[in-house]
């Protein structure tokens with residue numbers, strides 16, 4: 001581990017999906033969904049991950065948990081015994097063990113809960129599967145988890161359809177917390193919810209973080225939510241991490257032209273609007289056939305010749321401020337006001 005207080009360190013992570021064609025399913029190319037991404041998450045912090053649809057956020061999140069197999073790179077994770085382990089080296093049994101420590105909260109509370117299972121069995125499943133609890137003990141622990149996330153423990157025997165969207169997301173959170181993890185990947189965890197419910201779930205996640213000393217990788221394409229919840233933020237563009245900085249720094253003085261463009265397109269929240277969408281001029285590069293040099297150069301207002309020819313390195317240009325742009329030191333980019 002290079003960062004002594006990190007819970008997670010990802011180095012040079014790649015996830016390529018083969019593109020297959022024809023009867024023989026020959027591989028004719030690769031979708032570079034995550035392409036050489038490095039970053040770390042500190043103990044107890046929320047690392048926000050933002051970027052346009054298809055830039056690789058979910059692929060990165062799932063690869064860290066090995067819900068999908070990364071193609072390359074290293075994932076160092078500090079488990080509950082405070083041992084730094086290389087997640088990519090774990091066999092199936094070791095993976096099952098480590099999944100008690102790292103969990104995923106999904107986007108859609110409607111499709112991720114089995115409609116034929118009671119809340120007791122949904123939340124309790126990780127406890128049952130890991131042989132941690134059964135019978136009355138299981139009921140007590142699931143009841144405690146329901147208390148923790150603001151659900152009524154009397155509703156243990158109900159089915160998911162009896163709950164509202166926000167309550168279902170609470171069920172998903174309780175389930176993720178069942179094995180007492182220390183790190184959660186929240187992938188668009190509030191994106192499907194109404195704005196008022198979003199705020200409640202965000203508050204819940206923040207208070208749980210305090211109580212349980214959790215670390216979050218919080219994935220969202222909603223800049224408002226990212227700004228509100230994150231200690232530090234990473235910006236992805238076509239499989240690459242292009243900028244990482246403390247939240248206020250990133251929003252007030254971005255160093256990457258893509259971040260500047262994202263911020264300028266940040267929509268003003270309209271009450272009752274379900275999702276805030278990022279709308280940027282120009283087309284997102286195709287991760288199966290990216291442009292030469294810096295992937296952002298065809299859309300970049302400041303591109304020079306070097307940007308067409310050479311991919312920029314991801315470098316720390318100020319303490320804690322990482323950016324992949326040839327021009328980063330010369331540009332004076334526009335941020336947004338930080339409350």
Ligand SMILES: Nc1ncnc2c1ncn2[C@@H]1O[C@H](COP(=O)(O)OP(=O)(O)OP(=O)(O)O)[C@@H](O)[C@H]1O
Nearest residue numbers: 017031033052053054055056057058059060221287
């Ligand atoms: N199983 C898969 N097979 C092939 N390509 C995939 C697969 N999963 C994702 N991709 C591709 O990888 C790229 C990244 O997808 P990913 O879902 O990680 O993006 P995202 O940033 O999470 O987008 P969104 O904001 O829409 O959730 C996309 O080009 C996508 O089409």
Ligand SMILES: [Mg+2]
Nearest residue numbers: 057058059187
């Ligand atoms: Mg996604």
